[in-house]
Amino acid sequence: MNWLADLVRGHRTRIGSRWRAPPAGRIAGIVLAMLRCDQRPGDLADGNGVHRTTVSRWVREVVALPAARAPRLDRALRKIARSGGGAVLLDGSLIRTCRRTGTGNRKNYSGKHTCHGLLVIALTDDNGRLVWVSAVRPGRTSEITACRHDNLTAHLRAAGLGTITDLGFVGLDDSGPDADPAVNTGYKAARNKPLTRGQKLSHKTLATVRAPVEHGFAHLKNWRALGKIRTDPTWATALVRALPVLTNREVAR
Template sequence: MKRDNSLAEGPDGLVYTARLPLSSATLNYLADLIRGHLKKIGSRWRALPAGKIAGIVLAVLRCDQRSSDLAGGNGVHRTTVTRWVREAVGLLAARAPRLDRALRKIARKGGGVVLLDGSLIRTRRRTGTENGKNYSGKHKCHGLLVIALTDDRGRLEWVFAVRPGRSSEITACRHDKLTAHLRAAGLGAIADLGFAGLHDADPDADPAVITGYKAARNRPLTRGQKLSIKALAAVRAPVEHGFAHLKNWRVLGKVRTDPRWATALVRALLVLTNREVTR
Protein backbone atom coordinates (compact mmCIF):
# COMPACT_ATOMS: atom_id res chain seq x y z
CA MET A 1 0.00 0.00 0.00
CA LYS A 2 1.37 3.38 -1.02
CA ARG A 3 1.39 6.18 1.58
CA ASP A 4 -0.21 9.46 0.50
CA ASN A 5 1.07 12.52 2.41
CA SER A 6 -0.68 15.14 0.29
CA LEU A 7 -3.10 17.60 1.85
CA ALA A 8 -6.71 16.44 2.09
CA GLU A 9 -8.00 19.70 0.63
CA GLY A 10 -5.64 19.59 -2.32
CA PRO A 11 -2.55 21.63 -3.23
CA ASP A 12 -4.55 24.83 -3.81
CA GLY A 13 -6.62 26.17 -0.94
CA LEU A 14 -10.20 27.26 -1.50
CA VAL A 15 -10.78 31.01 -1.38
CA TYR A 16 -14.21 32.53 -0.71
CA THR A 17 -15.51 36.09 -0.84
CA ALA A 18 -17.21 37.63 2.17
CA ARG A 19 -18.81 41.03 2.74
CA LEU A 20 -17.13 43.34 5.25
CA PRO A 21 -19.80 45.40 7.11
CA LEU A 22 -17.90 48.68 6.89
CA SER A 23 -18.08 51.73 4.68
CA SER A 24 -15.71 52.41 1.82
CA ALA A 25 -14.84 55.72 3.50
CA THR A 26 -13.31 53.84 6.43
CA LEU A 27 -11.34 51.62 4.06
CA ASN A 28 -10.04 54.64 2.12
CA TYR A 29 -9.13 56.43 5.34
CA LEU A 30 -7.01 53.54 6.57
CA ALA A 31 -5.47 53.05 3.12
CA ASP A 32 -4.44 56.73 3.04
CA LEU A 33 -2.83 56.35 6.48
CA ILE A 34 -0.84 53.36 5.26
CA ARG A 35 0.25 55.14 2.08
CA GLY A 36 1.41 58.14 4.06
CA HIS A 37 3.31 55.92 6.47
CA LEU A 38 5.03 54.03 3.65
CA LYS A 39 6.06 57.31 2.06
CA LYS A 40 7.36 58.61 5.37
CA ILE A 41 9.55 55.58 6.09
CA GLY A 42 10.66 55.29 2.47
CA SER A 43 9.27 51.81 1.87
CA ARG A 44 9.44 51.22 -1.88
CA TRP A 45 7.70 47.83 -2.05
CA ARG A 46 5.00 45.85 -0.33
CA ALA A 47 3.57 42.49 -1.28
CA LEU A 48 0.10 44.03 -1.73
CA PRO A 49 -1.14 47.58 -2.43
CA ALA A 50 -2.22 49.80 0.46
CA GLY A 51 -5.93 49.39 -0.26
CA LYS A 52 -5.67 45.61 -0.12
CA ILE A 53 -3.65 45.78 3.10
CA ALA A 54 -6.32 48.03 4.65
CA GLY A 55 -9.02 45.53 3.71
CA ILE A 56 -7.10 42.67 5.35
CA VAL A 57 -6.53 44.69 8.53
CA LEU A 58 -10.20 45.64 8.77
CA ALA A 59 -11.20 42.00 8.27
CA VAL A 60 -9.03 41.04 11.24
CA LEU A 61 -10.37 43.83 13.44
CA ARG A 62 -14.04 43.66 12.50
CA CYS A 63 -14.59 39.94 11.96
CA ASP A 64 -11.64 38.50 13.92
CA GLN A 65 -10.50 36.58 10.85
CA ARG A 66 -7.47 34.39 11.45
CA SER A 67 -4.23 35.77 10.07
CA SER A 68 -3.29 32.40 8.59
CA ASP A 69 -6.55 32.22 6.61
CA LEU A 70 -6.16 35.74 5.23
CA ALA A 71 -2.52 35.09 4.44
CA GLY A 72 -3.31 31.94 2.46
CA GLY A 73 -6.03 33.70 0.47
CA ASN A 74 -3.75 36.62 -0.46
CA GLY A 75 -0.50 34.78 -1.12
CA VAL A 76 1.49 36.17 1.82
CA HIS A 77 2.86 34.73 5.05
CA ARG A 78 0.95 34.75 8.31
CA THR A 79 3.55 36.88 10.06
CA THR A 80 3.22 39.46 7.29
CA VAL A 81 -0.49 39.86 8.04
CA THR A 82 0.26 40.15 11.76
CA ARG A 83 2.85 42.83 11.08
CA TRP A 84 0.40 44.78 8.91
CA VAL A 85 -2.24 44.65 11.65
CA ARG A 86 0.15 45.92 14.32
CA GLU A 87 1.39 48.67 12.01
CA ALA A 88 -2.14 49.85 11.20
CA VAL A 89 -3.21 49.73 14.86
CA GLY A 90 -0.25 51.93 15.79
CA LEU A 91 -1.14 54.45 13.08
CA LEU A 92 -4.77 54.61 14.19
CA ALA A 93 -4.03 54.75 17.92
CA ALA A 94 -1.72 57.74 17.35
CA ARG A 95 -4.76 59.66 16.05
CA ALA A 96 -6.87 59.10 19.15
CA PRO A 97 -7.54 62.41 20.96
CA ARG A 98 -5.96 63.33 24.26
CA LEU A 99 -8.15 63.55 27.35
CA ASP A 100 -7.85 67.29 27.90
CA ARG A 101 -8.46 68.05 24.23
CA ALA A 102 -11.50 65.79 24.10
CA LEU A 103 -13.00 67.50 27.16
CA ARG A 104 -12.32 70.98 25.80
CA LYS A 105 -13.97 69.98 22.53
CA ILE A 106 -17.14 68.96 24.37
CA ALA A 107 -17.10 72.21 26.36
CA ARG A 108 -16.73 74.31 23.18
CA LYS A 109 -19.79 72.64 21.70
CA GLY A 110 -21.83 73.66 24.71
CA GLY A 111 -21.83 70.34 26.51
CA GLY A 112 -22.07 70.30 30.28
CA VAL A 113 -21.53 66.65 31.19
CA VAL A 114 -19.81 63.53 29.95
CA LEU A 115 -20.84 59.93 30.55
CA LEU A 116 -18.42 57.62 32.32
CA ASP A 117 -18.53 53.85 32.33
CA GLY A 118 -16.31 50.78 32.46
CA SER A 119 -16.46 47.36 30.87
CA LEU A 120 -14.51 44.12 31.01
CA ILE A 121 -13.01 42.64 27.84
CA ARG A 122 -12.46 38.94 28.24
CA THR A 123 -9.06 37.46 27.49
CA ARG A 124 -7.67 34.09 26.60
CA ARG A 125 -6.79 32.42 29.86
CA ARG A 126 -3.12 31.49 30.16
CA THR A 127 -1.61 29.24 32.79
CA GLY A 128 0.76 30.58 35.40
CA THR A 129 0.80 33.41 37.88
CA GLU A 130 1.13 36.09 35.20
CA ASN A 131 -2.55 35.83 34.37
CA GLY A 132 -3.75 36.00 37.99
CA LYS A 133 -3.99 39.80 37.92
CA ASN A 134 -6.41 39.58 34.99
CA TYR A 135 -9.04 37.73 37.03
CA SER A 136 -12.03 39.90 37.87
CA GLY A 137 -13.81 38.90 41.07
CA LYS A 138 -16.81 40.98 40.03
CA HIS A 139 -17.32 39.22 36.69
CA LYS A 140 -15.80 35.85 37.73
CA CYS A 141 -13.64 35.61 34.62
CA HIS A 142 -10.30 36.74 33.20
CA GLY A 143 -10.27 40.02 31.31
CA LEU A 144 -9.01 43.57 30.91
CA LEU A 145 -10.72 46.67 32.32
CA VAL A 146 -11.68 49.35 29.79
CA ILE A 147 -13.00 52.72 31.01
CA ALA A 148 -14.37 55.19 28.48
CA LEU A 149 -15.87 58.67 28.30
CA THR A 150 -18.67 59.59 25.91
CA ASP A 151 -20.61 62.76 25.26
CA ASP A 152 -24.30 63.05 26.11
CA ARG A 153 -25.22 61.38 22.79
CA GLY A 154 -23.05 58.33 23.41
CA ARG A 155 -20.21 59.12 21.03
CA LEU A 156 -16.90 57.79 22.33
CA GLU A 157 -14.49 60.58 23.17
CA TRP A 158 -11.72 58.96 25.21
CA VAL A 159 -10.56 55.55 26.37
CA PHE A 160 -8.32 55.22 29.41
CA ALA A 161 -5.29 52.96 29.42
CA VAL A 162 -6.42 49.33 29.60
CA ARG A 163 -5.74 47.73 32.97
CA PRO A 164 -5.83 44.18 34.36
CA GLY A 165 -9.26 42.86 35.24
CA ARG A 166 -8.71 42.96 39.00
CA SER A 167 -8.16 46.74 38.90
CA SER A 168 -10.74 49.02 40.49
CA GLU A 169 -12.55 51.56 38.33
CA ILE A 170 -12.20 54.27 40.97
CA THR A 171 -8.47 53.61 41.39
CA ALA A 172 -7.94 53.82 37.63
CA CYS A 173 -9.76 57.18 37.41
CA ARG A 174 -7.84 58.58 40.38
CA HIS A 175 -4.55 57.45 38.85
CA ASP A 176 -5.35 59.38 35.66
CA LYS A 177 -6.62 62.39 37.68
CA LEU A 178 -9.99 62.40 35.95
CA THR A 179 -11.70 64.79 38.37
CA ALA A 180 -8.93 67.39 37.92
CA HIS A 181 -9.34 67.23 34.14
CA LEU A 182 -13.11 67.59 34.45
CA ARG A 183 -12.84 70.66 36.67
CA ALA A 184 -10.26 72.24 34.36
CA ALA A 185 -12.67 71.85 31.43
CA GLY A 186 -15.69 72.97 33.47
CA LEU A 187 -17.53 69.68 32.94
CA GLY A 188 -19.17 67.07 35.13
CA ALA A 189 -19.47 63.31 34.70
CA ILE A 190 -22.42 60.99 35.21
CA ALA A 191 -21.55 57.41 36.18
CA ASP A 192 -23.05 54.31 37.75
CA LEU A 193 -22.64 53.10 41.31
CA GLY A 194 -19.31 51.51 40.45
CA PHE A 195 -17.79 54.99 40.60
CA ALA A 196 -19.43 56.01 43.87
CA GLY A 197 -16.84 57.74 46.04
CA LEU A 198 -14.74 59.03 43.16
CA HIS A 199 -15.66 62.64 43.95
CA ASP A 200 -13.07 63.73 46.51
CA ALA A 201 -13.49 67.54 46.61
CA ASP A 202 -15.03 69.78 49.23
CA PRO A 203 -18.50 68.48 50.18
CA ASP A 204 -19.93 71.96 49.61
CA ALA A 205 -18.50 72.22 46.07
CA ASP A 206 -20.29 71.04 42.95
CA PRO A 207 -19.48 67.36 42.40
CA ALA A 208 -17.32 66.47 39.40
CA VAL A 209 -18.75 62.93 39.22
CA ILE A 210 -22.43 62.28 39.88
CA THR A 211 -23.62 58.79 40.78
CA GLY A 212 -26.77 57.29 42.22
CA TYR A 213 -27.51 56.26 45.79
CA LYS A 214 -26.69 52.97 47.45
CA ALA A 215 -29.20 51.32 49.71
CA ALA A 216 -28.18 49.69 52.98
CA ARG A 217 -29.86 47.08 55.12
CA ASN A 218 -30.83 49.64 57.76
CA ARG A 219 -31.12 52.58 55.36
CA PRO A 220 -33.55 51.97 52.47
CA LEU A 221 -33.82 54.41 49.60
CA THR A 222 -36.38 57.19 49.79
CA ARG A 223 -38.85 57.91 47.03
CA GLY A 224 -36.85 60.94 45.93
CA GLN A 225 -33.65 58.91 45.73
CA LYS A 226 -35.37 56.25 43.64
CA LEU A 227 -36.63 58.89 41.22
CA SER A 228 -33.13 60.36 41.04
CA ILE A 229 -31.63 56.95 40.20
CA LYS A 230 -34.24 56.44 37.49
CA ALA A 231 -33.47 59.84 35.96
CA LEU A 232 -29.71 59.18 36.00
CA ALA A 233 -30.24 55.79 34.34
CA ALA A 234 -32.11 57.46 31.49
CA VAL A 235 -29.31 60.01 31.03
CA ARG A 236 -26.65 57.27 31.16
CA ALA A 237 -28.29 55.11 28.48
CA PRO A 238 -26.23 56.52 25.56
CA VAL A 239 -22.95 55.38 27.12
CA GLU A 240 -24.13 51.79 26.73
CA HIS A 241 -24.65 52.44 23.02
CA GLY A 242 -21.10 53.75 22.79
CA PHE A 243 -19.69 50.55 24.26
CA ALA A 244 -21.96 48.51 21.99
CA HIS A 245 -20.48 50.21 18.92
CA LEU A 246 -16.99 49.52 20.25
CA LYS A 247 -17.71 45.85 20.89
CA ASN A 248 -18.99 45.39 17.35
CA TRP A 249 -15.33 44.87 16.52
CA ARG A 250 -15.10 41.14 17.11
CA VAL A 251 -11.38 41.22 17.72
CA LEU A 252 -12.33 42.29 21.25
CA GLY A 253 -14.22 39.04 21.78
CA LYS A 254 -11.17 37.32 23.21
CA VAL A 255 -8.11 39.54 23.54
CA ARG A 256 -4.94 37.48 23.40
CA THR A 257 -2.40 40.17 24.23
CA ASP A 258 -1.05 42.22 27.14
CA PRO A 259 -2.67 45.44 28.44
CA ARG A 260 -0.15 47.70 26.68
CA TRP A 261 -1.02 46.34 23.25
CA ALA A 262 -4.70 46.19 24.20
CA THR A 263 -4.63 49.94 24.95
CA ALA A 264 -3.36 50.71 21.44
CA LEU A 265 -5.93 48.32 19.99
CA VAL A 266 -8.91 49.84 21.81
CA ARG A 267 -7.84 53.40 20.94
CA ALA A 268 -7.43 52.42 17.29
CA LEU A 269 -10.93 50.94 17.35
CA LEU A 270 -12.20 54.18 18.93
CA VAL A 271 -10.96 56.12 15.88
CA LEU A 272 -12.56 53.66 13.46
CA THR A 273 -15.80 53.54 15.46
CA ASN A 274 -16.22 57.31 15.40
CA ARG A 275 -15.67 57.37 11.63
CA GLU A 276 -18.30 54.70 11.16
CA VAL A 277 -20.84 56.29 13.50
CA THR A 278 -20.50 59.84 12.12
CA ARG A 279 -20.26 59.03 8.41
Protein backbone atom coordinates in the same frame (compact mmCIF):
# COMPACT_ATOMS: atom_id res chain seq x y z
CA MET B 1 -11.40 51.52 4.37
CA ASN B 2 -10.41 54.43 2.13
CA TRP B 3 -9.58 56.56 5.17
CA LEU B 4 -7.41 53.81 6.63
CA ALA B 5 -5.73 53.27 3.24
CA ASP B 6 -4.79 56.97 3.18
CA LEU B 7 -3.16 56.56 6.59
CA VAL B 8 -1.18 53.58 5.29
CA ARG B 9 0.01 55.56 2.25
CA GLY B 10 1.12 58.44 4.43
CA HIS B 11 2.94 56.04 6.76
CA ARG B 12 4.76 54.50 3.81
CA THR B 13 5.89 57.93 2.67
CA ARG B 14 7.19 58.85 6.12
CA ILE B 15 9.19 55.67 6.62
CA GLY B 16 10.47 55.67 3.03
CA SER B 17 9.00 52.29 2.05
CA ARG B 18 9.67 52.12 -1.69
CA TRP B 19 7.86 48.88 -2.55
CA ARG B 20 5.35 46.44 -1.12
CA ALA B 21 3.52 43.77 -3.05
CA PRO B 22 -0.16 44.67 -2.35
CA PRO B 23 -1.47 48.25 -2.56
CA ALA B 24 -2.47 50.20 0.53
CA GLY B 25 -6.18 49.64 -0.12
CA ARG B 26 -5.80 45.88 -0.03
CA ILE B 27 -3.76 46.04 3.17
CA ALA B 28 -6.48 48.16 4.79
CA GLY B 29 -9.14 45.66 3.70
CA ILE B 30 -7.17 42.73 5.12
CA VAL B 31 -6.64 44.46 8.46
CA LEU B 32 -10.31 45.49 8.77
CA ALA B 33 -11.44 41.98 7.88
CA MET B 34 -9.32 40.61 10.70
CA LEU B 35 -10.42 43.22 13.26
CA ARG B 36 -14.09 43.57 12.32
CA CYS B 37 -14.98 40.05 11.14
CA ASP B 38 -12.37 38.02 13.07
CA GLN B 39 -10.97 36.35 9.96
CA ARG B 40 -8.03 34.05 10.56
CA PRO B 41 -4.62 35.39 9.46
CA GLY B 42 -3.81 32.13 7.69
CA ASP B 43 -6.93 32.34 5.50
CA LEU B 44 -6.26 35.97 4.62
CA ALA B 45 -2.64 35.17 3.83
CA ASP B 46 -3.52 32.26 1.50
CA GLY B 47 -6.11 34.33 -0.34
CA ASN B 48 -3.68 37.20 -0.97
CA GLY B 49 -0.50 35.25 -1.69
CA VAL B 50 1.48 36.36 1.38
CA HIS B 51 2.76 34.68 4.53
CA ARG B 52 0.74 34.53 7.73
CA THR B 53 3.36 36.48 9.69
CA THR B 54 3.14 39.24 7.09
CA VAL B 55 -0.57 39.65 7.80
CA SER B 56 0.11 39.80 11.55
CA ARG B 57 2.79 42.44 10.97
CA TRP B 58 0.38 44.50 8.85
CA VAL B 59 -2.20 44.39 11.65
CA ARG B 60 0.32 45.63 14.23
CA GLU B 61 1.46 48.44 11.95
CA VAL B 62 -1.99 49.60 10.89
CA VAL B 63 -3.50 49.47 14.39
CA ALA B 64 -0.80 51.88 15.57
CA LEU B 65 -1.87 54.50 13.00
CA PRO B 66 -5.41 55.25 14.29
CA ALA B 67 -4.23 54.67 17.87
CA ALA B 68 -1.80 57.59 17.45
CA ARG B 69 -4.73 59.78 16.34
CA ALA B 70 -6.84 58.99 19.42
CA PRO B 71 -7.42 62.21 21.43
CA ARG B 72 -5.86 62.73 24.82
CA LEU B 73 -8.14 63.14 27.81
CA ASP B 74 -7.61 66.87 28.33
CA ARG B 75 -8.01 67.66 24.63
CA ALA B 76 -11.17 65.57 24.33
CA LEU B 77 -12.76 67.31 27.31
CA ARG B 78 -11.83 70.77 26.03
CA LYS B 79 -13.39 69.92 22.67
CA ILE B 80 -16.67 68.95 24.34
CA ALA B 81 -16.62 72.14 26.42
CA ARG B 82 -16.08 74.29 23.31
CA SER B 83 -18.99 72.59 21.55
CA GLY B 84 -21.35 73.52 24.39
CA GLY B 85 -21.46 70.22 26.26
CA GLY B 86 -21.91 70.33 30.00
CA ALA B 87 -21.35 66.74 31.07
CA VAL B 88 -19.94 63.43 29.88
CA LEU B 89 -20.91 59.87 30.75
CA LEU B 90 -18.42 57.57 32.44
CA ASP B 91 -18.39 53.81 32.66
CA GLY B 92 -15.98 50.90 32.78
CA SER B 93 -15.97 47.60 30.92
CA LEU B 94 -14.04 44.35 31.21
CA ILE B 95 -12.64 42.92 27.97
CA ARG B 96 -12.40 39.18 28.39
CA THR B 97 -9.11 37.48 27.57
CA CYS B 98 -7.95 33.88 27.52
CA ARG B 99 -6.83 32.26 30.73
CA ARG B 100 -3.11 31.56 30.75
CA THR B 101 -1.05 29.54 33.17
CA GLY B 102 1.43 31.06 35.58
CA THR B 103 1.29 33.47 38.46
CA GLY B 104 1.71 36.47 36.15
CA ASN B 105 -1.84 36.08 34.84
CA ARG B 106 -3.50 36.05 38.27
CA LYS B 107 -3.78 39.84 38.28
CA ASN B 108 -6.03 39.63 35.20
CA TYR B 109 -8.71 37.70 37.08
CA SER B 110 -11.76 39.82 37.98
CA GLY B 111 -13.61 38.67 41.05
CA LYS B 112 -16.56 40.87 40.11
CA HIS B 113 -17.03 39.22 36.71
CA THR B 114 -15.47 35.85 37.71
CA CYS B 115 -13.36 35.69 34.57
CA HIS B 116 -10.01 36.84 33.19
CA GLY B 117 -9.87 40.12 31.35
CA LEU B 118 -8.55 43.66 31.05
CA LEU B 119 -10.33 46.75 32.39
CA VAL B 120 -10.90 49.91 30.33
CA ILE B 121 -12.59 53.18 31.30
CA ALA B 122 -14.48 55.07 28.60
CA LEU B 123 -16.09 58.49 28.31
CA THR B 124 -19.02 59.10 25.96
CA ASP B 125 -21.15 62.10 25.14
CA ASP B 126 -24.93 62.16 25.57
CA ASN B 127 -25.38 60.55 22.14
CA GLY B 128 -23.23 57.52 22.96
CA ARG B 129 -20.27 58.64 20.86
CA LEU B 130 -17.01 57.37 22.31
CA VAL B 131 -14.86 60.34 23.29
CA TRP B 132 -11.93 58.79 25.14
CA VAL B 133 -10.77 55.34 26.21
CA SER B 134 -8.17 54.76 28.89
CA ALA B 135 -5.23 52.43 28.78
CA VAL B 136 -5.96 48.82 29.69
CA ARG B 137 -5.34 47.62 33.22
CA PRO B 138 -5.47 44.20 34.88
CA GLY B 139 -8.93 42.81 35.48
CA ARG B 140 -8.58 42.85 39.26
CA THR B 141 -8.28 46.67 39.20
CA SER B 142 -11.38 48.48 40.43
CA GLU B 143 -12.98 51.16 38.29
CA ILE B 144 -12.45 53.86 40.92
CA THR B 145 -8.74 53.02 41.15
CA ALA B 146 -8.37 53.27 37.39
CA CYS B 147 -10.11 56.69 37.34
CA ARG B 148 -7.95 57.99 40.16
CA HIS B 149 -4.83 56.79 38.38
CA ASP B 150 -5.81 58.92 35.37
CA ASN B 151 -6.67 61.95 37.59
CA LEU B 152 -10.10 62.04 35.99
CA THR B 153 -11.72 64.44 38.45
CA ALA B 154 -8.88 66.95 38.06
CA HIS B 155 -9.23 66.91 34.26
CA LEU B 156 -13.01 67.35 34.52
CA ARG B 157 -12.68 70.39 36.79
CA ALA B 158 -10.02 71.91 34.57
CA ALA B 159 -12.33 71.61 31.56
CA GLY B 160 -15.37 72.85 33.50
CA LEU B 161 -17.33 69.66 32.86
CA GLY B 162 -19.15 67.15 35.02
CA THR B 163 -19.72 63.47 34.58
CA ILE B 164 -22.63 61.18 35.39
CA THR B 165 -21.91 57.63 36.55
CA ASP B 166 -23.64 54.69 38.13
CA LEU B 167 -23.33 53.38 41.69
CA GLY B 168 -20.01 51.71 40.94
CA PHE B 169 -18.23 55.06 41.21
CA VAL B 170 -19.56 56.20 44.60
CA GLY B 171 -16.65 57.83 46.44
CA LEU B 172 -14.67 58.77 43.34
CA ASP B 173 -15.14 62.52 43.79
CA ASP B 174 -13.19 63.53 46.89
CA SER B 175 -14.36 67.16 46.91
CA GLY B 176 -15.72 68.73 50.05
CA PRO B 177 -19.42 68.99 50.88
CA ASP B 178 -19.53 72.64 49.78
CA ALA B 179 -17.67 72.11 46.50
CA ASP B 180 -19.37 71.65 43.16
CA PRO B 181 -19.12 67.89 42.45
CA ALA B 182 -17.46 66.91 39.19
CA VAL B 183 -18.77 63.34 39.42
CA ASN B 184 -22.48 62.77 40.03
CA THR B 185 -23.47 59.30 41.18
CA GLY B 186 -26.56 57.70 42.62
CA TYR B 187 -27.35 57.01 46.25
CA LYS B 188 -26.81 53.79 48.13
CA ALA B 189 -29.90 53.12 50.15
CA ALA B 190 -29.52 51.78 53.67
CA ARG B 191 -30.80 48.29 54.37
CA ASN B 192 -34.56 48.12 55.03
CA LYS B 193 -34.84 51.87 54.45
CA PRO B 194 -36.91 53.20 51.53
CA LEU B 195 -35.47 55.70 49.07
CA THR B 196 -36.35 59.35 49.41
CA ARG B 197 -37.88 61.32 46.54
CA GLY B 198 -34.51 62.84 45.61
CA GLN B 199 -32.84 59.43 45.57
CA LYS B 200 -35.59 58.03 43.34
CA LEU B 201 -35.12 60.91 40.89
CA SER B 202 -31.37 60.31 40.93
CA HIS B 203 -31.80 56.62 40.07
CA LYS B 204 -34.30 57.50 37.34
CA THR B 205 -31.84 59.99 35.83
CA LEU B 206 -29.02 57.46 35.93
CA ALA B 207 -31.18 54.87 34.20
CA THR B 208 -31.89 57.39 31.44
CA VAL B 209 -28.30 58.44 30.85
CA ARG B 210 -26.90 54.91 31.05
CA ALA B 211 -28.46 53.96 27.70
CA PRO B 212 -26.03 56.11 25.61
CA VAL B 213 -23.07 54.57 27.45
CA GLU B 214 -24.23 51.06 26.67
CA HIS B 215 -24.86 52.18 23.09
CA GLY B 216 -21.26 53.36 22.77
CA PHE B 217 -19.88 50.16 24.27
CA ALA B 218 -22.06 48.10 21.93
CA HIS B 219 -20.44 49.81 18.93
CA LEU B 220 -17.01 49.17 20.41
CA LYS B 221 -17.69 45.48 21.10
CA ASN B 222 -18.91 44.90 17.55
CA TRP B 223 -15.25 44.61 16.66
CA ARG B 224 -14.70 40.91 17.18
CA ALA B 225 -10.98 41.34 17.64
CA LEU B 226 -11.72 42.36 21.24
CA GLY B 227 -12.84 38.81 21.95
CA LYS B 228 -9.36 37.45 21.26
CA ILE B 229 -7.31 40.31 22.64
CA ARG B 230 -3.91 39.37 23.93
CA THR B 231 -2.84 40.03 27.48
CA ASP B 232 0.10 42.13 26.29
CA PRO B 233 -0.77 45.59 27.73
CA THR B 234 1.01 47.50 24.95
CA TRP B 235 -0.87 45.76 22.16
CA ALA B 236 -4.16 45.84 24.06
CA THR B 237 -3.86 49.58 24.75
CA ALA B 238 -3.12 50.32 21.10
CA LEU B 239 -6.10 48.24 19.99
CA VAL B 240 -8.68 49.76 22.37
CA ARG B 241 -7.52 53.27 21.44
CA ALA B 242 -7.62 52.55 17.71
CA LEU B 243 -11.08 50.96 17.61
CA PRO B 244 -13.01 54.02 18.92
CA VAL B 245 -11.45 56.11 16.14
CA LEU B 246 -12.61 53.60 13.56
CA THR B 247 -15.97 53.15 15.32
CA ASN B 248 -16.77 56.86 15.29
CA ARG B 249 -16.01 57.05 11.58
CA GLU B 250 -18.21 54.00 10.95
CA VAL B 251 -21.11 55.45 12.94
CA ALA B 252 -20.76 58.86 11.25
CA ARG B 253 -20.81 57.21 7.83
